[in-house]
Amino acid sequence: MSDTHTIRQYEEELRQIKEKVLRLGGLVEEGIANSIKALVERDTQLAERTIENDHVVNGLEVEIDELCLKVLALRQPAASDLRLITTAVKIITDLERIGDMAVNVCERVMELNDEPPLKPYIDIPRMAVAAQRMLKESLDAFVNGDTDLATKVLREDDFVDDLNRQIFRELLTFMMEEPNTKGKVIRHIKQALEG
DSSP: OOOOHHHHHHHHHHHHHHHHHHHHHHHHHHHHHHHHHHHHTHHHHHHHHHHHHHEEEEEEEHHHHHHHHHHHHHHHOOHHHHHHHHHHHHHHHHHHHHHHHHHHHHHHHHHHHOOOOOSOOHHHHHHHHHHHHHHHHHHHHHHHHHHHHHHHHHHHHHHHHHHHHHHHHHHHHHHOOOGGGHHHHHHHHHHHOOO
């Protein structure tokens, strides 16, 4: 096998890693969007479909992980290629975890849909949109090696953290004003935090 062929094959494997990471990211973005849509619209069927599709995310994570390990073992990459592969392994683990959180939201949706709504969802969809944008920008920064975009994403995280604290405060206030819902709210918060 010629060196040129080997180099081309290696470059193709690196391209596949990037492409598959982006595909996994797209599936996770879709899972986030569907879970929040199911929550806001009280759509149990969408929640069920989102839960059922989780196996695709899990399967693609395993596929990418195996490809990365194969490239590490056979090609022994150095410098920037090694960083790309090790970063991809870390990213896919986080993406799979984010996908699991979307499933957790859908599981809560199915429980909440059996209860009357507490209040309209306003800030949770805003937080989800921001999180989806951060996810997309993070993946773009990874694929393009764009440190400026990565830094921008880090700054955007403060907005999501602020919304999270605001939502938590609103739920506490709601529980104080409506004591009969306290147990239900606490149970759902606990389940959401436990994943």
